[in-house]
Amino acid sequence: MQHVVIGLGKTGIELARYLKKHHQAILVMDSRAKPPELPAWRAIQTDQDRCILGQLNWSEVNNNSTIWLSPGLPPNLLPDDALVARSIQIKSDIDILMTRQQRPKIIAVTGSNGKSTVVEMIQHLLKINGFSSAIAGNNARPAVTLIDNHVDYWIVEVSSFQLHYSADFSPDVGLLLNISVDHQDWHQSMLHYINSKIKCINRASCAIVYRPILSNTPIKNTKLISFDDDNPSADWTTINQQIYAAGKPITGVIHMPIQRLNLLAAFATIHALVDQPVVEVYQPKLPYRLALTAVINDCYWYNDSKATNIAAMQAALQTINHIHSQPIVVLILGGFAKCESIPEIDDTLFQIVKCVIAFGQAADWISHWVPKSTQVVRCEHLIDTMTIADRQSHDADVVLFSPACASFDQYTSYLERGRHFDELLRNISETVSC
Structure with missing residues (x-):
């Protein structure tokens, strides 16, 4: 049976490594010409393996094969019915x-x-x-x-x-x-x-x-x-x-x-x-999940880059309101919008927001659902938002970076986006301290 790995990202390369331990040869395909884990694949590829880049050529997949999919491949790129008709199994990496x-x-x-x-x-x-x-x-x-x-x-x-x-x-x-x-x-x-x-x-x-x-x-x-x-x-x-x-x-x-x-x-x-388990309250600290990153001129700057949807952003606003008790918030939103429809928003949460700074591909979309009573400033890049937020914030204000969007318009992940926010914030802090 032929085993096929679709996608040479982090998941794809780990699937390839595992399958090569148990099968003589595998086929790897990626629609990208230079996927991120291509060097790692070249290091383990043998003459028996095949690799197709720049396209997903389903005709190269043998009948009765098993396709292992990396997360994120959109369904419209996979001809499910045609593959099933050829007795090709389609499986997720978790399978x-x-x-x-x-x-x-x-x-x-x-x-x-x-x-x-x-x-x-x-x-x-x-x-x-x-x-x-x-x-x-x-x-x-x-x-x-x-x-x-x-x-x-x-x-x-x-x-x-x-x-x-x-x-x-x-x-x-x-x-x-x-x-x-x-x-x-x-x-x-x-x-x-x-x-x-x-x-x-x-x-x-x-x-x-x-x-x-x-x-x-x-x-x-x-x-x-x-x-x-x-x-x-x-x-x-x-x-x-x-x-x-x-x-x-x-x-x-x-x-x-x-x-x-x-x-x-x-x-x-x-x-x-577990029968009669021991339990205790534990609150893990996750990277870029509502992290207080700096206090500059008595303003609190939070990095919540992990908030990649509306619900996560609204939860962050609730938490900030509890921590600071009716704060004045400068809210940074933006990135890649994961839907085109106008979402339902709890307008009461925005009563503490004096200004929204919207950046990236989603800036126009954001401006359509932020409550009309809230000022919206649009810009292109995260570095621009930092300058505006620094200018808009005053004593005891909160600057909350909780994007409510994916990162893929300008970054590879929310982690890279979060690191960039921290880096830009360090620059502001160093400028203030000079």
Whole structure:
């Protein structure tokens, strides 16, 4: 059987490395002429392997082959029906985890926001209960790197891209944290996006789901655990801002609803896996997730480059309002818009925003949904926003960089975008201190 890897990014090269250990030859294709991991591929390529660059030539794929897809390949580039007619299997990178015999238990976490935070929370809870685990998936480490990792649990952060193509991925526990409008440029409709997300839940041995999703989404799982903040109908909930288990409070007052929801999901998971587990409140610090980066002239500058959609940005505004108590905010938005429609916005959140600075490909789109009472300044690049924000901010103001957009118009990832923000901010700080 021929094995074909589509895409030579981080995931594609790791898939290629793994497949070459178990098969004599593979075919690699990428629509880009110079994909980022091409040098790494050249280092392991043999005369038996084939590589097609600059196009996806499906006629080169043999009948009865297996295609392994990297996340992010848009569905319109894949002729599904024609490939299926030739008995060609289409699989996501996460499906490869199911090929290992006697594998660890798999915990899969999906949702529009909060995945990385909840993954870190679950790993911490497993650790304090004496279990080893490894994390991978929709983050810096591809899922295939778990396959030779001998631990008690694999914790996989899975995206809608990976789930869309998934054929076999069936976790022991599947979490669906939330669903908000996201990736409409890729999925083409909200229905397709939701259907991809619930694949993770419907195939899981045990499903843990945010309770409001159940009211309008068909979940087909007989072992279902729900969670929600201050909702008596949920299996896991809060009373007076405290999380309860078996009728007893297991946390003190937690003021931020977002933090409570993340903890509810993590606590529900550890209780589903471990009898009478030890639990504790843990708030991981993730790169470029609402990080206080500098205080310049008594103004607070936050780097929230990880906020790549509207819901994440609104959550950041809520948190800033709690931390600073009715602050005056200069909000930097922009990047690549993941949908063309005008999103629903909670206008009350923008009562603390005195100015929005919109940059990049999405600047015009942003100007259409920011409340009319809020000033919008448009510019091209992030460096321009920094100059404007520095000029607009005064004593005790907050400058919040929470883009609400993808980074791919000007950066390779939100990480690169976050690093550039920090670099530009250092330049401002050095200028002020001179």
